Amino acid sequence: MAKLGKAKLMAAVFRGFEAAGCTVTPISAPGTHPIRFVIEKGAVHQTVRVYIWNLTHGGGAARPKHEYRIQITSGIRAFDPEPDGITLILGWSEQFGVFAAFDASRRKSALGASPSIQISEATLNRARVIGAAVQDKGNGEFAVAVRPDRLLGYVENQSQAHAGDVTAILTPPSEDEPSDDPDDTVLEDAIQGRREFRFGSTEELAQRPNVLERLAALEREVAKLRPALASRGHNRPPELLPTETETLAGQIEEAASSARTELQNPEPSVAKVARSTKFFRWISRTAAAAKAEAGKLGQKLKEKARDRTADFIVAGGLFGGAALWEEILNLINLVTNEVLKWLQLL
DNA sequence: AACCCCGGAGCAGTTGAGGT
DNA sequence: ACCTCAACTGCTCCGGGGTT
Numbered sequence: 001m002a003k004l005g006k007a008k009l010m011a012a013v014f015r016g017f018e019a020a021g022c023t024v025t026p027i028s029a030p031g032t033h034p035i036r037f038v039i040e041k042g043a044v045h046q047t048v049r050v051y052i053w054n055l056t057h058g059g060g061a062a063r064p065k066h067e068y069r070i071q072i073t074s075g076i077r078a079f080d081p082e083p084d085g086i087t088l089i090l091g092w093s094e095q096f097g098v099f100a101a102f103d104a105s106r107r108k109s110a111l112g113a114s115p116s117i118q119i120s121e122a123t124l125n126r127a128r129v130i131g132a133a134v135q136d137k138g139n140g141e142f143a144v145a146v147r148p149d150r151l152l153g154y155v156e157n158q159s160q161a162h163a164g165d166v167t168a169i170l171t172p173p174s175e176d177e178p179s180d181d182p183d184d185t186v187l188e189d190a191i192q193g194r195r196e197f198r199f200g201s202t203e204e205l206a207q208r209p210n211v212l213e214r215l216a217a218l219e220r221e222v223a224k225l226r227p228a229l230a231s232r233g234h235n236r237p238p239e240l241l242p243t244e245t246e247t248l249a250g251q252i253e254e255a256a257s258s259a260r261t262e263l264q265n266p267e268p269s270v271a272k273v274a275r276s277t278k279f280f281r282w283i284s285r286t287a288a289a290a291k292a293e294a295g296k297l298g299q300k301l302k303e304k305a306r307d308r309t310a311d312f313i314v315a316g317g318l319f320g321g322a323a324l325w326e327e328i329l330n331l332i333n334l335v336t337n338e339v340l341k342w343l344q345l346l
Numbered sequence: 347a348a349c350c351c352c353g354g355a356g357c358a359g360t361t362g363a364g365g366t
Numbered sequence: 367a368c369c370t371c372a373a374c375t376g377c378t379c380c381g382g383g384g385t386t
Contacts, residue, residue, distance in 0.1 A: 053351080053352085054351080054352075056351095056352060056353075057353080063354085063355090063375095064373095064374075064375085067374095067375080069376095071351075071352060071353095115376085115377060115378070116352095116376080116377070116378085117376090118375075118376070
């Protein structure tokens with residue numbers, strides 16, 4: 001697979017931000033590594049320092065086939081953090097069309113001669129399909145893979161991602177005015193941690209199985225899409241873009257499993273559950289709006305979203321006689337309602 | 347020609363399955 | 367329950383080959 005020079009690697013990063021509507025202004029001299037630049041988009045104004053290498057196979061037949069890595073070269077002995085900004089440690093894979101991103105906050109100490117940092121093929125593949133994926137490396141570190149179109153989302157949610165939660169990256173950023181829907185406020189308060197949450201009341205504990213049941217039903221329904229996708233994918237080279245159905249199904253699975261895992265903890269992360277729910281509401285809303293006004297509003301949403309998945313929902317891809325999707329959307333609404341009930345009980 | 351990147355391999359630590 | 371050992375993973379280093 002093609003290896004890219006530093007200039008091309010940097011260009012891939014810039015393209016990702018620009019595709020998300022950012023303006024990118026380099027502040028370090030051309031040809032330097034790491035490169036430093038400023039990204040701007042609306043209220044976002046962020047200084048970014050990027051270390052980047054090609055993502056290659058682990059090396060040699062002795063290494064597992066699924067192991068990919070970056071090797072820290074260029075004589076870099078330590079990752080200098082960007083003061084008042086953000087530091088990215090990236091690997092670009094031309095093969096998968098995704099970036100691997102490693103946690104700079106966990107790699108502050110001096111490096112060896114040319115250490116490598118690994119990520120699995122499965123994580124890269126999953127990110128290729130759904131936009132972002134996370135891999136528990138088992139030592140408390142989470143490696144993240146993101147498609148270029150989600151790079152801005154990664155920058156905005158870096159700490160969450162390296163804590164193992166990429167649902168915020170999967171939810172396209174809302175460009176709307178702050179919503180006056182009280183349910184949105186409940187979710188947003190939970191995501192931002194604006195109030196205390198008390199676990200363990202009888203009502204709260206009784207509500208959890210209701211949420212879990214709905215989540216399980218949703219996951220079962222989404223899983224029914226698998227056989228159709230598998231047969232379709234049978235003769236398809238892996239480097240081809242995934243279908244929107246795969247993308248959306250994968251994203252729903254990711255969000256559902258993230259919420260389910262949390263709710264099984266005695267003290268779940270309310271923010272994680274709320275982020276998954278926010279994603280479900282986004283799907284539900286986009287689909288409802290598209291259905292109600294297939295023409296005008298749909299087009300408006302589409303332009304606003306600048307997102308392949310939104311595009312797909314709005315374009316009516318879900319409603320082409322797919323009764324399965326009707327049921328999935330129904331279950332998404334049920335899950336959302338149960339989560340909202342649960343949040344009120346905390 | 348010099349430099350740098352990455353393919354490849356060795357080694358050490360950890361984990362978990364299977365045997366006793 | 368304990369031990370053994372293979373498999374897995376992370377880290378390091380060397381050297382060939384590509385790039386500048």
